């Protein structure tokens with residue numbers, strides 16, 4: 001499934017592909033589609049919904 005999140009550098013909406021069976025409580029790095037900065041994504045699940053927390057990698 002694809003989840004949208006906002007780039008923490010340039011605030012542009014991005015999408016990440018998340019595998020709900022394997023990616024919950026995992027961290028991944030994805031480069032922003034627009035500014036190409038590395039975004040740290042933390043995947044969580046709550047009430048059967050998947051959430052992505054996006055942070056700057058060096059924060």
Ligand SMILES: [Zn+2]
Nearest residue numbers: 007010032035
């Ligand atoms: Zn960006």
